[in-house]
Amino acid sequence: MLGEAQEPGSYYVGVDVGTGSVRAALVDQRGSLLAFADQPINKWEPQFNHHEQSSEDIWTACCVVTKKVVQGIDLNRIRGLGFDATCSLVVLDKQFRPLPVNCEGDFHRNIIMWLDHRAVSQVHRINETKHSVLQYVGGVMSVEMQAPKLLWLKENLRETCWDKAGHFFDLPDFLSWKATGVTARSLCSLVCKWTYSAERGWDDSFWKMIGLEDFVADNYSKIGNQVLPPGASLGNGLTPEAAKDLGLPAGIAVAASLIDAHAGGLGVIGADVRGHGLACEGQPVTSRLAVICGTSSCHMGISKDPIFVPGVWGPYFSAMVPGFWLNEGGQSVTGKLIDHMVQGHAAFPELQAKATARCQSVYAYLNSHLDLIKKAQPVGFLTVDLHVWPDFHGNRSPLADLTLKGMVTGLKLSQDLDDLAILYLATVQAIAFGTRLIIEAMQAAGHSISTLFLCGGLSKNPLFVQMHADITGMPVVLSQEVESVLVGAAILGACASGDFASVQVCEDQGVGHGPSPSETVLPPDSSSHLAKHIQDIIKK
Template structure:
């Protein structure tokens, strides 16, 4: 490629709230970053949708702004790679146009289909013994067939957000090995697609609607199409590299590419992602997913559907009240000074159901213990504690099954608030490592682009070279003991309210 000898790579992150473009060099230095938001629509309780064209428009703006702000010549940009949210269903017609809004990852309309799939007990469920998540792609496709057959019949191709972005970048329709392994029941070590399982649940022949070309993380797809190059302000010969699920790509951006390391991804949702060389099943935890990030290794997954999104809700609906722009910041500071346990308030973080370890999408958020003593800051404190307890619930489930997590590498929105980071360290009782680049998903996509462009021989090599650690947050073990007592109320609250929540969901 022509240029002055400099090499830059664009990581494009299709997140829940918007598109983020990050530009790095081969040393892992971030030279520019830009974001552009898009809307999420909630047509019914538990539903969440987005418009694919909004993703592309935001991606164009984010890339253009990053290139402009970084003062970078397009001739020096060697590759681009775009990740996306997990199990965000995109249904395309024969002309590769969406036939409906994309069903977002957090949408739980397919809970009934997921329960029926779980009840089959099929061998394809070995990596989700505790239950199938209604967030995943196959339950959503089954819901579409059963609930909207008119739309289902119009669909020629089912793909995910990252596949759609790759299509818009190159004009080629591909499918990522990463997300079909951890979300579509694909297992390259056991024959690929479980067609017998699909037949059993009522999706016979569905594989014919999946793109044939399956690419691993970091594989080159091809050059930018002329249309995409013009839209992004890049050159036609810029390489486009295969990507995958946002959180799994963040593992690359955190240098969690070796067995024994664990990524802790925070944002609208939280994910605990241990990398292991053991083919071990843990009830209530998804995985082990083989070869979906690094060939030869497995990823375990424990996640919370609602975490940062709860705090965002509080900010938008409560924290802005009072007439001043700093009301939320003041309330957050007040919450930090409230004693552990929020003076008796206990909350549950199941605002969009529970992914792990209960795998129960009929659960909902809750708050109890209110008295006239309590203030909105107490409630905020209780909600934040519930998020940390949700993470601890996953860790304890792993530990009870001989998967011990001794440290985290953390990224995402929560890292920008020291109070959140310290609470997570204290509740878990383990050190948390913080990298220099906190936007690990977009950064991981840029690293993936560098590998696909041939600048490194593998993802682990590139990650070791480009990722640097900034600090370590040590736990306060006295606080850890105090949180342990409140955590038991959290788990007991789930046990007490679960029957009522299930009754409510069946109405």
């Protein structure tokens, strides 16, 4: 719950920009979601590993969904607005107009998306510097972070983009600028993706060493020299122009934003789980791992002191929960990988037709199909001789190796619906296994995690959730509010409005605004003994 509101009857709006869609929610002071709307957004892949979006397109989608969720309500009760978004790179010129990030010169496509892997040579050279800032990204900078992408722009689009650029924003910061006209960046974005330190600020020597001394020369004005904690109120709030676009009252508080995974983490990590007999009950919040699973999966664990986990991003100070260090493990494609495997199979048209006939999603259909074909054995055992290695887009954590590729072993000539269902299961298991490897790396470095808190699109898939419980051997908590990422965004708006002093933290129970008490808890299925079976395979 959000906690004690100063003003009964207040509303907050949260806007969440994911990879595939924009969502908005109207949330009340108890943290309950009153209205929800979503809208797909465009993505372009002009070349393999180049992924682009349009900031104008995304802003338009934000306006559509926001107008929908406030329809018919008393606008005067809306007190705050918060944004979260993927950590994609937005490029604008000195007059804040979009600049193309592509060789075609298409101005519309001015965002290099987070999953874009064009800057392989650049990140390789950055890692070769062994600069000390790399200690705070797990020892190896990811090609998905901003420094290699900026270097790519300088080296490849000098005249059409780099020389004309006036502003490089992380997408969450672009949205808060668009709403307020304030160019201040969120500590969350700059610390997690741009090498900024909450304690020491920018490191001039890093930017000089990698060939981006331009930023030092102009005192970082293009990438941010005013930094605010997530939830801080920006300027004079919503500008009249943005208010008109969004259908909200001008002047309402707008918060410094969060990356989407961090908003999800904030939305779930403080859940009140009393009465479920979980190992984390009465334990420090540091015993919890938030897993935000959409197109990618992000594994957010916090600690009182910095923990250096090789191959796991961070430690980042105050980037998610104020006063705590954050480690962020991740798998770059999880939802996207499942979609890829299922949609690319020869039996997909048959699956689609059968699912449509039953008015089910393809995943609901596949889950029930697996139940039908499992016979006497637990579902998990259907994959004893079919295995997937899930690093189709490299490995983000804990191997931190972007060159890794995916693999399937145990294929046969048949391509019927049973094969598709089993391949889907093996993919889900491989992803859960990836989560387990990340947890093991975090535990080995000093984390003490006992319970998982899942949210995001994939947490709506019961098989995905159960496999995570079975394979990690840890209970999984799902909050009553499935759109927890949006609750996290609305919490930011509530903080910015001044109705809530800040994100509150209770050390033995988490953040004092977590989802309401009736959580769903999925324990590992001990009857399947899947975790033990996997252990046996590893031993062999």
